[in-house]
Amino acid sequence: MNEFQSEVTSLTSTLPIVDHPSAAREFVTNEPRSHWHDDSLWFVRSKRDKQAHSIPEWEYLREQASTIKTHTIAKLPEYLQQFEANATRLGAVVHWAADAEEHNRIVLDLLRRNDSLRIVKSKSMLTEECGLNEYLIENGIDVVDTDLGERIVQLRGETPSHIVLPAIHIKKEEVGDTFHEHLGTRAGESDPQVLTEAARGHLRGKFLSGEVGITGVNFAVADTGGLVVCTNEGNADLGVSLPRIHIACMGIEKLVPRFQDLSVFTRLLARSATGQPITSYTSHFHGPRDENSELHIVLVDNGRSKIRDSKTFRESLHCIRCGACMNTCPVYRRSGGHSYRATVPGPIGSVLGPAKNAKAHKSLPFACSLCGSCTDVCPVKIPLHHQLLAWRKVLVGKRLVAWNKRMAMKAASFLFQNPPLFAAAGYFGRVALKVLPKALTHNRFNTWAKDRDLPEPPKQSFHEWYAKNRPTGSQAVLKEERS
Secondary structure, eight states, X not given: OHHHHHHHOOTTOOSOOOXXXXXXXXXXXXXXXXXXXXXXXXXXXXXXXXXXXXXXXXXXXXXXXXXXXXXXXXXXXXXXXXXXXXXXXXXXXXXXXXXXXXXHHHHHHHHHHTTOOEEEEOOOHHHHHHTHHHHHXXXXXXXXXXXXXXXXXXXXXXXXXXXXXXXXXXXXXXXXXXXXXXXXXXXXXXXXXXXXXXXXXXXXXXXXXXXXEEEOOSEEETTTTEEEEEESSOHHHHXXXXXXXXXXXXXXXXXXXXXXXXXXXXXXXXXXXXXXXXXSEEEEEOSOSXXXXXXXXXXXXXXXXHHHTOTTTGXXXXXXXXXHHHHHOHHHHHHOGGGGOSSSOHHHHHHHHHHHOTTTTTTGGGSOOOOOHHHHHOTTOOOHHHHHHHHHHHHHHTTOSOHHHHHHHHHHHHHHTOHXXXXXXXXXXXXXXXXXXXXXXXXXXXXXXXXXXXOOOOSSOHHHHHHHHSOTTHHHHHHHHHO
16 A cells, blocks of 8 residues: 555645645535535435335346456456457557546647547546646637536536536526526526527537547447447437547546446446436447548556555446445535545545545545445445545555644544543533533634534433443443443
8 A cells, every 4th residue: 555655646746735624615604505415416316226226136236347347457458458459450549548648648639630620529537537628728629518517517617526417516597697698598597498408509519510529438348349438418429420530538447348248337327327227328339430430549547557556445446437426425415526626526536536646635535424325335336435444544644634633633542542531531521512602612713513513412421321221241341441
């Protein structure tokens, strides 16, 4: 783990340091929006549960998916070579990018080689990770995101707050204001049907004028050389059907070994993401569509190989980007995706963020209650809360945790190792909470209490209650504790 950290972490990075509590303050203190966001995501989580319970073999599928991913990541170099050979045989051109900068440069070179200035792009978290939109725009390329949620945040000058539901933080009235400003809809219009029709008309022209289509990749199959792209709007299909050139950008972890393995993941993906049996469009691409077309596949590492080298965090590469961990996470639901200041927010983002830059994202593993709900819903069984706990240990060992928190943990350790002192502290704490005014416990110096409240203090400790209600053998335990 230390070797992994020494390779992955750049402590001299110029990336701004993310303090999740500070970044979340505006969202958390806006109670109506925070509760609305919470309810919206829990609704999606509930749909996921209904779908999971409708399949008797759900847990078997999760186990199979985890096993397939473990095997694939273990033999990743061999499967990547197999995929490249088969994709090339089908007529695709495979490019290799070590990092985000090389990925962006490859894409720009392809566009310049074909004198292309207008791009239609479907949802791709990899291109978000690499900052492709900004890079291309800076180089004079017009990039239009064609996923409705992505287009909304693009028009607003924002980034996605969720990997599946990019505009989940935006209310329909705000979408109406955005469309009024940019698309000329009627002021105050908030009817979803009307707004969707306006977006469809706006994007139709963009599709027709697009010169190159760029997509992400949900799955790539080593033994066929094919790609799979899953959408609910069909924008990826239209975006690559009209232009002559299709550029598919994928992280190297998106591979599965065999075509038959797809059946496991397609049954898990949509059910976990949005509570659907399957995405509306599950499109397969095997080489360019005809002899006059081109398919370019850009395989991107960008730190994934170093995560693969870590026994502790390797399983995070199993992620199929369904967003289920975000939909269930009580911290994410109440603080919003932008509070993570990361391309991938939520529990999985809190694992991947420090892997990219531990200093910049040192607060994210602590933006977690360790409730384990993310692990429970993960379709590929990533032990997310265990990995977040492991990251806390790494960050403390690197002295990247604030000194006051380190001192508090040392004090807590000393307290927990001294039962008489612990019992006395519990007694005085219960008394103090009864008599002290709330202003002394909930103020600007106690960041924990920004959106939390303490329960009413109990009249007795658990040990006292246990001794009274379960007297057999307990009196001796209580007496020993007090001695």
